[in-house]
Amino acid sequence: MTAVAPSTSMGLDSRKLGMWTFLASEFLFFGAFVSAYLLYIDETNGGPGIEIFDIPFTSVSSFVLLMSSLTMVLAHNSHVRGDLRRMRLWTLATAGQGMVFLGGQVYEFTVFYREGLDLTQSPFASSFFFLTGFHGAHVAIGVLLLLGLYSLSLTGKVKVGQDVKTEMVGLYWHFVDIIWVIIFTVVYLIPELRV
Amino acid sequence: MASTTAAAETPRLRPSKPTGFLSWVATTDHKRIGILYFWTVLAFFFIGGVESSLIRAQLAQAELSVLTPEIYNQMFTMHGITMVFLVVMPFAAAFFNYLLPLMIGARDVAFPRLNAFSYWFYLFGGIFLYSSFFLGGAPNGSWVGYAPLSTNAVSNMAFYAVGIQILGVSSLASAINFIVTIINMRAPGMTFMRMPMFVWMTLTTSFLLLFAVPIIAVALFMLQFDAVFNAQFFQPASGGDPILYQHLFWLFGHPEVYIMILPAMGIVSEVMPTFSRKPLFGYAAMAFAGAAIGFIGFGVWAHHMFTSAIGPVPRSAFAVATMFIAVPTGIKIFNWVFTMWGGRIRFTTAMLFSVGFVSMFTIGGLSGVMHAIVPHNAQQHDTYFVVAHFHYVLFGGALFGLISGVYYWFPKVTGRLMNEKLGKVHFWTWLFGFNLTFGPMHMSGLLGQPRRTAVLPGELGATVELYNLLSSLGVVVLAISASIFLYNLIRSIRSGEASGDDPWDARTIEWMTATPPKHHNFDVIPVVTSRDEFWHRKYAESEEGIPVAVPVGASVDEESDAGHDEHIHMPDPSLWPAIHTLGVLPLGYGLVYANWLLVGIGAVWMVAGMFGWIIEPLAEGDDDEPAVAGAAAH
Numbered sequence A: 001m002t003a004v005a006p007s008t009s010m011g012l013d014s015r016k017l018g019m020w021t022f023l024a025s026e027f028l029f030f031g032a033f034v035s036a037y038l039l040y041i042d043e044t045n046g047g048p049g050i051e052i053f054d055i056p057f058t059s060v061s062s063f064v065l066l067m068s069s070l071t072m073v074l075a076h077n078s079h080v081r082g083d084l085r086r087m088r089l090w091t092l093a094t095a096g097q098g099m100v101f102l103g104g105q106v107y108e109f110t111v112f113y114r115e116g117l118d119l120t121q122s123p124f125a126s127s128f129f130f131l132t133g134f135h136g137a138h139v140a141i142g143v144l145l146l147l148g149l150y151s152l153s154l155t156g157k158v159k160v161g162q163d164v165k166t167e168m169v170g171l172y173w174h175f176v177d178i179i180w181v182i183i184f185t186v187v188y189l190i191p192e193l194r195v
Numbered sequence B: 001m002a003s004t005t006a007a008a009e010t011p012r013l014r015p016s017k018p019t020g021f022l023s024w025v026a027t028t029d030h031k032r033i034g035i036l037y038f039w040t041v042l043a044f045f046f047i048g049g050v051e052s053s054l055i056r057a058q059l060a061q062a063e064l065s066v067l068t069p070e071i072y073n074q075m076f077t078m079h080g081i082t083m084v085f086l087v088v089m090p091f092a093a094a095f096f097n098y099l100l101p102l103m104i105g106a107r108d109v110a111f112p113r114l115n116a117f118s119y120w121f122y123l124f125g126g127i128f129l130y131s132s133f134f135l136g137g138a139p140n141g142s143w144v145g146y147a148p149l150s151t152n153a154v155s156n157m158a159f160y161a162v163g164i165q166i167l168g169v170s171s172l173a174s175a176i177n178f179i180v181t182i183i184n185m186r187a188p189g190m191t192f193m194r195m196p197m198f199v200w201m202t203l204t205t206s207f208l209l210l211f212a213v214p215i216i217a218v219a220l221f222m223l224q225f226d227a228v229f230n231a232q233f234f235q236p237a238s239g240g241d242p243i244l245y246q247h248l249f250w251l252f253g254h255p256e257v258y259i260m261i262l263p264a265m266g267i268v269s270e271v272m273p274t275f276s277r278k279p280l281f282g283y284a285a286m287a288f289a290g291a292a293i294g295f296i297g298f299g300v301w302a303h304h305m306f307t308s309a310i311g312p313v314p315r316s317a318f319a320v321a322t323m324f325i326a327v328p329t330g331i332k333i334f335n336w337v338f339t340m341w342g343g344r345i346r347f348t349t350a351m352l353f354s355v356g357f358v359s360m361f362t363i364g365g366l367s368g369v370m371h372a373i374v375p376h377n378a379q380q381h382d383t384y385f386v387v388a389h390f391h392y393v394l395f396g397g398a399l400f401g402l403i404s405g406v407y408y409w410f411p412k413v414t415g416r417l418m419n420e421k422l423g424k425v426h427f428w429t430w431l432f433g434f435n436l437t438f439g440p441m442h443m444s445g446l447l448g449q450p451r452r453t454a455v456l457p458g459e460l461g462a463t464v465e466l467y468n469l470l471s472s473l474g475v476v477v478l479a480i481s482a483s484i485f486l487y488n489l490i491r492s493i494r495s496g497e498a499s500g501d502d503p504w505d506a507r508t509i510e511w512m513t514a515t516p517p518k519h520h521n522f523d524v525i526p527v528v529t530s531r532d533e534f535w536h537r538k539y540a541e542s543e544e545g546i547p548v549a550v551p552v553g554a555s556v557d558e559e560s561d562a563g564h565d566e567h568i569h570m571p572d573p574s575l576w577p578a579i580h581t582l583g584v585l586p587l588g589y590g591l592v593y594a595n596w597l598l599v600g601i602g603a604v605w606m607v608a609g610m611f612g613w614i615i616e617p618l619a620e621g622d623d624d625e626p627a628v629a630g631a632a633a634h
């Protein structure tokens, strides 16, 4: 199978262009959630507010998520070099880190819930859970994509020379990471300066 | 390319017959998807029309009780939702689908299966919304769904929140698809500044959707969770802010009105030059005015909220921005007029509807500028004057333009002409009925008749009653006119006069191929050397600037070798988009009824469908590398 480069008007792979376009839209999606959170940051309705955050804990899970971008790059790089074995390894590593992050989020949500912060408590609580929860859902979908990529590379559906597939998952994954950098700064760090 | 024959491995879920029910369910052909959109739109247009007739029956006189207030609220809500999300937007999508690849010289859109996905999401979203009638009543909190009214259980707005969400996914997917198609799949020589104006407007509309849909998605999620799961986004009691909902809604809502009007503007910009036998006047100004409308369109949303608590500074700023947006709109109107100016105009039905568009849209645009004046707005807000305004732009504008497109491209799709005599009867009754219905609403609105009110109060007086009666009579005229259209449509499909390949002496390349087009659109992808490519292949210009026909055969792309079609690599049909999207129904009902089992079933279903989709190659024997149906055949 020789891959003939598709001839497109811009010389860009259409699938990549499609992914970029989609991610452009996603920025507004998260932008709206962030705005709502900032609007409601003090509307705690007598319940817990930003003091509830455990910055050291979240810093660690953020670090794990950021490192997963590195392994994602390594996975793509191995694929480009035609080394599917390493590509699988790094893909799994990335998914694993994503799952660690998700585990951290589940733990964090549980702790908050025990301390009296749940979705129905206040506008602050609703917007916090929405912003971080929708981000978590994006991470979960990313993990699913990574595991899919892994298993399809085993069945031979993802082949050497088709590194654009790994690249697409990578684009999405980096996007999710960037969004987390924004969320971590806006939700956890900046309010901390005020306390 | 690897051989196509070696693929006889595992049997696949892929219907291979070119006709029959399954072939439509599995189609990935942009032309067929366009046709599916069209008929679905007609069905919803009929339903939306019945709803509006019931509204007008109730308001024909003061103090009537044809409908209970509860039913009345459901009617105007579902009417608004239907016309906006299930008629005008997908009507435009029907044209995008059918025409876009033909107009830029491509064999299909960039992602044919994603295109089918968009259609099924649209269909299931519509069915989902309408199923609410059988499940305790339709949404009744108006198409804007203002919180917190819309978050209490009586309003049944959970169906609204989830239903519009589903339709939003459909729009987002097609926006991405069309953007990539236009950027990446133009024929050789088809530069941006040579694209037909309709393609420009498709591009602008798609970008508007791309950036507006995620915002309404957020608003709807919040609304949904407030309504069903007791979240506190818009509940003033706990510190929530109802104005936030309004901001989010209109940040989507204003771009949305351009999403509805720009496709019609694109159509009119194709029809007018053809029937004036002149190029579009001010092509570049037209294209950039469209883009300018798109940009400014994101900065005027609060003109819908002048009477809400937003403060004097935002009021002034948004008033100015709103008046400003009238400038590019005005540029467009003048350009259409100058396109006709001095042309050899043929008043076909398509042309009449385009002229109707320009005149009616101008009326609606002028009342729009009146809304932008803040003190004026306080007087007009939530009266029938507003109802008159948005029907002049949506019905007199968008719908006239879209119908013009139906008459114009009907021969392209069917190979037959629509009956012109019936078409003209349709046009004149439509124009008359439209003005009779919506013209008087300007007056009754200025006299103080409130909108979204189930009973016309007697104390408003006899003048208002007369205007309302006229309005309701107008609906009768419209109903007759619509029947003429439907009759003409069906009769012409069955036995219309054969049209030939180029019935209108058209200008753009979709008319260069067979009519109706073959599955792969073009045997040979044309090489484009100018704007209005087809026209320039047919006519040269004499010294006085008069078009002179070029002898037949003087300019052809290099002839295809015989049997060339067989090498053209097209995407195969696929059932996966339909299977995958079906999962949205359990998911949606689960969210409305807070039933996690259903949500789980839907989610697993959709993920499984996604994997089926990924594993199946785009075309049999293909290893989805390279992309299929690009600008070049291989």
Ligand code: HEM
Pocket: B048, B049, B052, B053, B055, B056, B076, B077, B079, B080, B081, B083, B084, B088, B141, B142, B143, B144, B387, B391, B394, B395, B398, B399, B437, B451, B452, B453, B475, B478
């Ligand atoms: C068949 C002819 C039509 C008639 C007789 C009609 C009539 C009406 C009436 C009486 C209302 C209710 C106003 C109120 O009580 O506030 C209404 C609302 C509305 N109509 Fe139409 N209409 C027609 C076609 C259309 C079309 C083609 C569109 C869109 C392109 C449209 C879009 C809307 C919208 C968005 C609303 C607002 C709904 C709401 O208040 O939530 N209508 N229409």
Ligand SMILES: [Cu+2]
Pocket: B253, B254, B257, B300, B301, B303, B304
């Ligand atoms: Cu607006």
